[in-house]
Amino acid sequence: MNKEKILKPKGKSFLMGDEAIVRGALEAGVGFVSTYPGTPATEIGDTFSALAKDAGIYFEYSANEKIAMEAIIGASLCSIRGLVAFKHFGLNVACDSLLPAAYIEARAGLVIVVSDDPSGWSSIQSEQDSRHFATMANIPIIEPADQQEAKDLIKYAFEISEKFKTPVLFRITTRVAHVSAPVELKPFPKPTLKGDFQKDIKKFNAFKPRITEMHNQLLQKIETLRKEFVDSKANFIVNNKKNSTGIICSGVSFLHVMEILEKNKLTIPVLKLGTIYPLPTKLIIDFLKNKERVLIVEELDPFVENQVAIIAQTNKLQIEIFGKNIIPQSGELTPAIIENAMTAAFNIKMVARNVTLSPSKGDIPRRFPVFCPGCPHRATFYSIKQIVPDAIFGGDIGCYMMGIFPPYFTQDFQYAMGAGLGISHGINKILQLNKSDKKNIAFVGDATFFHAGIPALINAIHNKANLLLVIMDNSITAMTGLQPNPGTDKTGMGEPTSKTSIEELVKACGANSLEISDAYNLKQTQAAIKTQLEKPGVNVLLVRRKCALLMLKESRQQGIKRPTFQVDQKECEHCGTCYTKFSCPAIKHENGITEIDQTMCVGCGVCAQICSAIKINKK
């Protein structure tokens, strides 16, 4: 990571939206940052992790998002500016602590960055629109459209947070978080971590009867913010003139709209909103007045649209509102989609787009994500399939989720982090009640176990499930890009810390038994699976082997050359086990020959345990 481009005192840097947020937070004088990795917000945490020491701030990867949220609430109670960042699902986890944080006045700026992921580029669980949390929590939302705004509006979010003593939701989407563009920088102050907790028991509790009183204050605050946002620099009008049509948009949609208008030399007025909850009513009324048709362009749900419709109706404005009736509510928006909507709403002709060939999808082999060469998860799933190919496999969220793909099929369902065990437990209770002898196996990674797996394990044990939990411990948070977790010996600031022992935890939870194996050792793992499946109650198999990406990174740093393996063509019997059942991407079969791609093999040697024709390359 190039820290320099974010830490330089002034000038211009080419920054990704996530990095621009980091810079903006530094310019705002943030002191305390916590996060839980999750793409498209991952790079916010990773960037802070890389530069926290240089910048003189505190940073941590928390064990999960709720705890990350709580950590910055604690910091703000000590009058330190805090920022927390996570992906949309993270806000679901953090939500329970967020709501009271709106009731109890923040003592210092408290900004929550949440990144939604329309089209699910990096998310498989749902296409949620996190803006709804703000209406539930009664907190304002600020949303940037590009990287410059991401940086500038973070500062504004801190200002609003401190002026109104409220948490602020800073909402981005993939095409803000993961777009890089030149960003103009401003100097940033020396951060301060000088703070203390001053007791104020009445203020920091919402105990009855305070709860309704505080709720009322909160509702009033939202009304004040509604007025404040009328003059906010986050909102502005382009092509401000008298016109019968208009467009209201927020986020990256604004950029798509502007591209279309410029390309087609159109001058339709555009109200660009950066404060999207509560909507500045007066600004909206002024924009709607004298217009006949307005198109609202936003990704996912009709969040702005519904608010605008209410404003139009309560103010008896006769205006036709277009939005989700002609723009999809699912998937990312593109200029082409918006162009079609504009044509439909305003009846205008646009410059024709290039006609192109569409690739005939059926003919092109799919390339889904795979376990890397040397990935211990592949070896574990291979072992499982050898012993119990038909068990009910509770899936979870991590690199092992690629077990949904052929040839493994070892993730029968996937819901949310830690849910694999919880749901397997529910299934198992039904199986027990029906005297079924089907086997239940739940998988969980080390990070996910720490994040949300422990209560599920305690629950399964307490409520007498019969199942096998396989903890796939690759000793890192791999899926999101190798972040530390409570099982690793370094913090997010690179300081040494004690590792939390998974085996001690499992024992303390009261599991019936625990076996430990090395994922690379197929015999040992398969024997352990067999043993564990025969026992009643909740049994655990801890399969441990370092993530191959991490192993390679460390080998490179230490200058260690990894061996490679190759197929002895004289001995190969062309059975296909290595490429159809084990399926390492380094093993390829073409024109009747099976070979190991020497540029891809990382020398884990697991395939050599499957077939005696595979041997170490002595060259």
Next chain:
Amino acid sequence: MFNVLITGVGGQGVITLAEIIATAALLSGEDAKMTEVHGLAQRGGSLQCSIKIGKNIKSPLVSNGEVDLLISLEPLEALRVLNLLAPTATVVFDTHKIIPISVYSDKTTYPAVEEIEKTLRAITQNIFLTNGTDKVQELTGNVMALNIFMLGFAFYKKTLPTELTEEILLQSIKQTIGEKHFETNQKIFKAAALG
């Protein structure tokens, strides 16, 4: 506006290559916007990353039919984005196949490189191919710098905007990847002049 698309397989250095091109564009006095789609695709999946170069860039997305230059680090990945290519597009790709494991379960066939080239010719005649993977492996003992080789190849075949001079590209490589590996990277970039 000049739109570049880099495609390849997760782990090949697609994003770094896009960053180098975007940074070079800025060094040459242009603006640039780049967007990538990674995350799940990082694990050996298909990966695409676009760079818009020009002034007053609004939307970061490149639409169908708008790509002026496609650099694909893997042959099959060039085929996947035909719809994005402009009729005047140039395509540069590496011929080393990375066979996706799906061909064994789906019983599909990885097309021959000649087939891929033929399909691309239906859109454009400006096609340049090379076996960069083998050359980089020969030069450095691994394939990590394939992206740099392909950048050099695209440059020496004059497929990049003329503002992106050799000097600017090398400076961008240094700035993006760092001083440490610069010697090697420069060697690889220049080796691509021979195709």
